[in-house]
Amino acid sequence: MMQTDKTVLLDMFRTMNKIRFFESEVQKFFAAGQIPGFVHLYLGEEAVATGVCAALGKSDMITSTHRGHGHCLAKGGDLNLMMAEIFGRLDGYCKGKGGSMHIADFNIGILGANGIVGGGGPLSVGAALSCQYKGNKDVAVCFFGDGASNQGTTQESLNLASAWKLPLVFVNENNGYAISLAQRKAMAVTDIADRAAAYDMPGVVVDGNDVLAVYEAAQQAVERAREGQGPSLIECKTYRWRGHFEGDACVYRSEEELAEWKAKDPIPRFARQLVDREVATQAELDAITNEVAEAVAAAVRFAEQSPYPSEEHLVEDVYA
């Protein structure tokens, strides 16, 4: 039911840690005033992007959200280029013109994070349409949040993807809150997966803090999409440890709730499974963690050493 090749499993462990360290550093440097603008951190949700992207190949495509750092890293985004972009530097992914909410790497299928809630849905439909049109067996994944699921664009996209049987997997990251609004106050259903039935596609709920559950569901949905059987909706129940953005006082949720979710931290949980099942020793895992921590530290150095873009770059790249 699950291909549990050691390399794949350890890659997932590496990716989750990469996201964790990356976001922790972003949090630190944002607090220190060295990162401008807004940042929306993925801390606590690492298992979702990791499990989904582990089921994808390089030429498969993703569309992302505000909270996109994790998706980009899991899809193979470069640490240095990402960090430099978030620092607003010339050597960043987008020459410092996009920032945290607009990171893309078309060479590895990252069609862009998105500053508009629900903005990625129609784009993912187009990406999946391009796969179907070219007949190349690639698939697209649309990451979207519980907030985005109430946008018309998302519903239009679910419908069109199903009507056209597109190779598209909708991955809902349900972290319970659309900025400050609890999901229970925003919608009459608790399971966004229930909405799949309205579009005649499979809708499943998985534990978004269990990377293997996410990975297995994604593998099956991706395979289904590749075989031409159309889209699926996977709802991953998870939680963001930080506020919607850095600086959010989180007055809308309780410390107890946060503590409960922190106890479900997907990373130690996965580490325990790996050691327990004798896939890896603790020493091997520690080596991975150290290697990732060093790579993230190097990315910060890379970002800090990169210059800011100069005014001559201002009006470049408006048109092709």
Added chain:
Amino acid sequence: MKVGLIANPASGKDIRRIVAHGSVFDNQEKVRMVRRILTGLREAGVEEVLFMPDSYAIVERALLDLPADRRPPSIEPLVYWQHNTQEDTVRAAELLEEAGAAVMIVLGGDGTARAACRGSRNLPILALSTGTNNVFPVMTEATVAGLAAGILASGALPMDKGCYEADILEILVNGEVRDLALVDVAVAREAFVGSRAVWDMDRISALFLARCKADSIGLSAIGGQIVHCAPDSGTGLALDLQGPAQRTVRAAIAPGLFVSAGIASHSIMHKGETFAVEQSGVLALDGERDLVLHKKDTACVRLALRGVQVVDVPKTLEAARTRTLFARQIG
């Protein structure tokens, strides 16, 4: 006089909707079913209902649209810290037993019913199907299910006239009972629980069935093509799928999903007789990968000496008819 109500908001939503053709059982339908159950309970004269609170507020939502004169007068939530996991169901069943409920009505699939029985092996259970592969829960109209549970709970009909004892499986790890299964235990060559469901027979090395019959769905359908073990027969079936196959069986192990299984041997399980689990891996209980076995663990499965009491809706209502509980002679 109290009736317990457990409605699982998470049932009917697992990966079998992708790997097979399972229904998406939305929670709105569970709300409607709870309304119908409550009218049945009211009709039977039940005065008090205790329910499991859940993230979807299934019972609270049901009450919003159900007039007071069509439901039992007292309907209260059990009070405990919700974790939104299977453990909520286990805990709810424990609390229902402690609170003196006479019967528990459980909405969910095999997995939900199993969790409820883990919480209480003493309370009679009426499990209604809102899950995926349902062998243990019944597909019956919620209104009459409520009525049946109600007349047993209220004492209008003695409990033993409406129940039967269903055989269940116990899983022993290192000599201690660790878990139970209501229908089937599958030994999977998996390292991880993952998305829980089981759909790939190539990865199953043994099956233990508390019951099986030819028209089943799920893993027990495999045994059902070989022998018929009624739920209260006091026998179960053990299948070895690992050795050289002596025969192959085709059966529907998930909705819309037929597979072939090669059977090396089968043997009838009698109550109390233990069957060793030959390899480490993951045990799938009632269709859900759940219990991880380590290399050093020794595990075995047995048909429990004592099963669980199950409310039989047709039998109950038939007994009610013969006692003319709902038909009165005029004049």
Added chain:
Amino acid sequence: MARKTYLQALNDAMRQEMERDPSVFILGEDVGKFGGCFGVTQGLFDQFGERRVRDTPISESAIVGAAAGAASAGLRPIAELMFVDFIGVAMDQLFNQAAKMRFMFGGKAKVPMVLRMPQGAGVNAAAQHSQSLEAWFMHIPGIKVCIPSTPADAKGLLVSAIRDDNPVVFLEHKLLYGIEGEVDDDLYEIPLGSGRVVREGSDVTIVATALMVHRALEAAEILAKDGISVEIVDPRTLVPLDKECILTSGRKTHALVVVQEAVKTAGAGAEIAAMVAEEAIEYLDAPIVRLGAPFCPVPFSPPLEQAYMPSVDKIVEAVRNQR
């Protein structure tokens, strides 16, 4: 060369481009067997099939966004909205997504899509089916805007738009679909950003677009009888704007009248007038005059609608009053 309608010219451009390039396809509401609400895609479904001429549900956001997504993934979609007025429900996908991808992503994205939309009043379609919204699109960096007035321009500009690597908004005037003109049978491009002197003259320059080009031509005939020689410039694309074409004419005639069908306030004409004022005011002998619709929605009742649109008489009057 053959006489073709504006509609046939557009249809030819799409057909020939689709024959030439397999990555070009069409999506939109009723564009398939039905042939499009105004008939612009007639016959293309029969020739290319449903894979390349795709009927969509009435989901404008999904149409525009799917075009942007497919374009960024290497295809060349031509999306059609039935009326430009419907862009409101899909605006985010155009102005926040398609338009900004290239810049936001540091020059890595290419979004070669065309968004065709009929616009304009004159068919008694009332307030939500008659607007001229070109100024909206001009205001967003990252989008190109075509607004052809003749069959020949319609074809050449559409070919260029399809081949362009940017999102191009292609505005077709509903009243022009039936006009005829000489159109080359072969494929040809008209570079985006090249204006055209439609009529040469020496006393005043009228810059006009779409239907207004034709009204300006009629006005010029009347004014010629008064001895006023009118030069007419059709910029053909508003982004990029052929400033030199307009400035050259203005420097020659020393007078500028800008005519647009859209509401005058904050319109394309305001941009053109301001540009000329900034760059060539010293050449002008009279204040710049702008003509456009009054600041109200498009009315339904035919006489009111006629009063709403800049007419030949109003153009004549504006030129006379300027002198």
